[in-house]
Amino acid sequence: MTATQTAPEWTAEELTELAELQTRNESLPEDAPRGLLSVRLSILTEDTTSPARQELDLRRYANREGIRVVGVARDLGVSATKKAPWERKELGDWLNNRIPEFDLILFWKLDRFIRRISDLHEVIKWCEKFGKNLLSLNDTLDLSSPMAQAMVTFIAAVAEIEAANTKTRVSSHWEYTKQQDQWRIGKPSYGYTTARVDGKLRLVQESEQARAVRYMYRAAMRGVPANRIAKVLDRAKVPTYSNRKWNNQQILRTLRNPAVKGIRTEGGTKATTYKSTPVLDKRGQEIRVTDEPILTGEEFEKVQAALAIRAKNKRHHEKNRRPTRFLGVMKHECGRNVNETNNYKSLSTGEIKEYRYLRCPDCRKPGFVIPDPEHAYSALAQAVFEALGDFEVIRREYARGDENRRERTRLEESIAYYMTGLEPGGRFDKSGFIREKAETTLDALMSDLGKIDPESTKDRWIYESTGITYSQHWKSGGIEAMERDLLSAGITFELSRQDDGEILGKLVIPHDVKERLIRMDNNWG
Known part of the structure; x- marks a missing residue:
């Protein structure tokens, strides 16, 4: 089952606080650590932490710790078990193309950022290569030593186990639900919608879609090609699955799906080329979830035979x-x-x-x-x-600039030390060899500082x-x-x-x- 995630709405109070936090963030010094906020959510429910709350919590923490927020990667409706951090739309852009712009990644909790140990190992190697750090608001994270990285891996293992348990609970719920004669979970197949019938949630025909399916059936039985059927439906402005134009694959998928008979099915993933199979009860019978099927069992078998004949004629072309x-x-x-x-x-x-x-x-x-x-x-x-x-x-x-940054800092501190010492009353404010030696050293330090390109002290492409x-x-x-x-x-x-x-x-x-x-x-x- 998939869910469509919409952009969250901010309340007036949240927007007011956001503006205050942004103002305070802009007042932080330019050399403050630069933080990228990562906000992720699979499905927004009453029990989940909203994206707005995640972001506000992270901004409060960043202000307390003197971290200057340079960007927010918001990936909503994205599963951490299915998409690694570098594969997500917004966070992936930062991790692949905007690496010089931040020093650390700040997220609300480790499972909001990552849920697979293999992905975590990749991120740790990436952090070591590019000199970045990870900070979690609700977990103790530290990448400074192998032992610390082992602790981070342990936390990620717990998150992965939790995700596996969630998957098990969902699978268990589906195993129970699919044996019922009423609709409890999932999106009905094309041509149907849900309604209460005698107190039970059942499938009923969606009038416009059902007429479209009946037209597909009659045209296919006459031998009309699927792409011609798609063009007719487009001209008639019949809605599709996702508000896109009809194509031959959508036509064939609809007609070959046994759910068009009003029975419960399972499968239909990309790995099985979208082929759904009927769910059988304990007696081996199909479970009917509607009293008004769009196609009867006999009609379904007839159209399968017609489609099979046409596919056989095309098979030598496909080779x-x-x-x-x-x-x-x-x-x-x-x-x-x-x-x-x-x-x-x-x-x-x-x-x-x-x-x-x-x-x-x-x-x-x-x-x-x-x-x-x-x-x-x-x-x-x-x-x-x-x-x-x-x-x-x-x-x-x-190119990392940390080595040249350290060298520049060393030279600036040394120059300040000798300049202070050469001032009246300073330790080098003496005539003769000591002063000459200090002045010579100071000249050499200033010469070395002048050789360092300011750009080379920055992380950059x-x-x-x-x-x-x-x-x-x-x-x-x-x-x-x-x-x-x-x-x-x-x-x-x-x-x-x-x-x-x-x-x-x-x-x-x-x-x-x-x-x-x-x-x-x-x-x-």
């Missing part, structure tokens, strides 16, 4: 299908991705000839078709080589040339390397058909393409 090259890069002028499609024609000799072509799935009649995919791929690659091939391949590395061009990189890495680079840089190749039938390709390059092409190391195992 030779290959992924579209430059998918996500090559686009039609309407903005949709251009896909490579296979067609087959039986010859008089009995052989089957294969035809490959590129098309836009939204622009078929009048069709936008390129009969020679290889020519289009070649034109794209040639345009990319001409526009970007001479660019240097730049790599981004992280440095950009170094690899000594090769992108032309050389793509020739050695092949078409796959070019595809990855173009996708990450947001470069597209727009195809359009002119009035005379000629296909025109235009390479669209973002203005900051050099920054987008910079190669970055993956810091996570």
